[in-house]
Amino acid sequence: MRGYILKRLFSIIPVLLGLTIIVFLIMTLIPGDPATAILGSYATPENVAKLNRDLGLDKSIVEQYFIWLSNMLQGDFGRSYSLNRPVLDEVLERFSATLILSGTALVLCTLWGVLIGIWTAARQYGWTDKILTFIVLIGISIPSFWLGLLLILLFAVQLRWLPASGMYAIYGGGGLLDLAKHLLLPSLTLSVVATGVIARLTRSAMLEVLRQDFIRTGRAKGVPERQILYRHAFKAALVTIIPVIGVQAGFVLGGAVYIETVFQWPGVGRMLVQAISQRDILLVQGGVVIVAACYVLFNLLADIAQSWLDPRVKT
């Protein structure tokens, strides 16, 4: 087990490297001269050349990459020119808000998705199955940013039960309860699509497992049907469900971009959108690298969870 974890830990190094290469390549593909883009079209050639030198843009692309990478490894992600502060500080501050939001959403979608999946599989072709499957289909098809607006209209504007935006109340806010109130709508909205995806997959994984011979053995032993469903079948189905939850973590982290914009949640997603419209490339770069790295780590966790569950993959 420990050997497996170590092996997996090492195996993410090339993935992380590849990730930085892709981000770097995308960023160097910017059409035109970045220095001109930053300084504006009225900049003097001397200023452009100086900035190019300062940014290290006169070096070869490979050299540039390694300079960029080693800076990053030392915690230097550059300076955001629109906010005039170090990128890393800004990103880390925003990232904690994003983690709270998407972490809650991930817990919600895992819980509900798995439960709905098991229920529908257990009652295949029954009414519960048909109704829930249809609701799940709606959940998958609904644009989350629109659902967010509808929820704001209903719960914040009409009923005035919950706040419409932000993470804490502006006056007299703070504390867990305040956070929970602000978190409820956005995390729910963010979890809807992933709930649908996980529910669908859980259903089909459960149906697949329930046809296996070892389920028949369980029944032949006289194991009660609940236990067949929740212990025998679910444990075996989890082996296929866990990687999907890992992938959904990516969708939730990405979907946070919309939800943070709709609910004005002070997270990385909203920061990225603002940074893009202000052409603050370094900020975009830093945000993307950190969120993507977090996603890679999360998938690593999913892999380890799976190996812990399934003794057959240990080696």
Next chain:
Amino acid sequence: MNMEALKSALALLFRNRLAGFGAVVLSVVVLVVLAAPLLPIHHPDLTNPANRLLRPFSTNHLLGTDHLGRDLLSRLIWGTRLSLVVGISASIIAAAVGAFIGIVAGFFGGRTDNLIMRGVDMLMAFPYILLALAIVAVLGPGLINALYAVAVVNIPFFARNIRGVTVGIAHREFVDAARLSGMGSWRIIWSEILPNVLPVIVIAISTTVGWMILETAGLSFLGLGSQPPQADLGSMLGEGRKLLINAPHASVVPGVMIFVIVMSVNLLGDGVRDALDPRLRSGALARPAPVTRIDRETVPEKIESNALLDVQNLHTHFEVGERVYKAAGGVDLRVDPGECLGIIGESGSGKSVTALSLLGLVASPPGVIKAGSVRLDGKDLLSTNFETLRSIRGSRISYIFQDPLATLHPLYTIGDQMIEAIRCHRPVSKKEAMTKAIQLLEKVQIPNPKARIGSYPHEMSGGMRQRVGIAMALANEPEIIIADEPTTALDVTVQAQILALLSDLRRQRDLALIFITHDFGVVAQLCDRVAVMYAGKIVEVGPTEEILAHPAHPYTMRLIDCVPELGGGKRKLSAIAGLPPAVDRLPDGCAFAPRCDRAEEDCRLGTLATTPAGTSRSVRCLHPSLEQI
């Protein structure tokens, strides 16, 4: 795909009502959108400050107006047009590039494959939307750039899927044949590979186009897609959002449209996938119920007997679509306490189905018990409620299955599985159950049971696994054990050990044993009586020694002839010519007649009853060999 298959796929698609509904809604939307320039609607960009923020159902403006007084209906139709064009273009670009990459990787294999798939995996390590954002960040906001971003982000998905399929095809005979005929790689890809991966590409597009429409709308919503005055559904929603409180209709209307489009695309996509994926046809993914469906018109009358288990006229059918497979077509069996009954027959003769029917373990759907009774101590098991049946399963009657690797749960230790078997029927503590489990493992001669109890099934050898299966069957001291070919998956020496073990245990515990096999040698070694099954019916039954010495049914004779004799026997080893009949199209008369060298005209007429032969035997044959009985 030929025309025939295409037709049946289309028929299947439209049998799925939801998919049909999606198709209709989608076609209506597409028709309206295509006809946009001809429709009597306002110009979408015509501003009119006097008519700002009119509510829906205002005169002249069915869906109201936005903050610049532009007609929302017209903007909705034109916006939908734009969103659809962008979403569909993105999926076509992604599919084309992705399929190209996938085919190249899959067809050429080796280092090309390795290199390409590494890159694809790297791209997939990104959260999707984030990568799209990075691309838009570089290219700058704009609808075309958003289209590229969404397309690029989806390429890995297509590449991976198509590669998988291509690898499967690249080494098939027809591709090899094309290679040998001197065709170049690219021509082979064009003429042999592409037509075969096309259905997969279609499935992949149909499942992703909804997402792509949604994602481009999302980017526009964030202000990174279409720029004013041009508006797609996403940017309409984004503009509407700013007026959420004063004019909610401005954001509700475009959102409903996105939802309707994505929903109907998804419904249609599910339908397409179901229609093209053969695995999903004919309810192959149906979940077996906890107990076989029972659909009997009458229950056979009880016959007084002192048998422990008495099976009468058992009919178990498999109903697959229009076809009915009569796997068990009227089986009568009797097992006395402590007796070992062998059931023998070729594969597909219905032995296992019969055995599983006794406790309602036949998978259903498609299995259904149509007639008969199974009486344990005179009480019909097919009439009891589920809870009673469950309390009998594994406690009074237990099973040993054929392949213990597939029939033991792969993710629980054998100890856990045995403890569970014990605690299902008895209120004992975990510790007591553990002690009992260790004793049982000792009983079945597993060396060092205390250590082995923590093993997983995959860590044991086949023989050891089957011993665990036997130990588990013994867990609650049953009266009857049903062993369904327990030694078939094992090699010969292990087979002999397991048989000896079963034989010993049976005698020690006075167990009744129903032993299912296709090997008369095993029957001779183990069973008191034997029942020979053919095409779902018992064709001969009687004491093992008598039947071995003087088989009455021609089929029994042939089966016995199949057993090789050790030490240079005098018999000639012979296979039985022909195949058993398909049980959905049984011939009239005797099912064995087509393969029988004693068959006469009357064998092919009516139905055959069993006739007693001697005191303890019966045979279902019109011309049995009865000389010596």
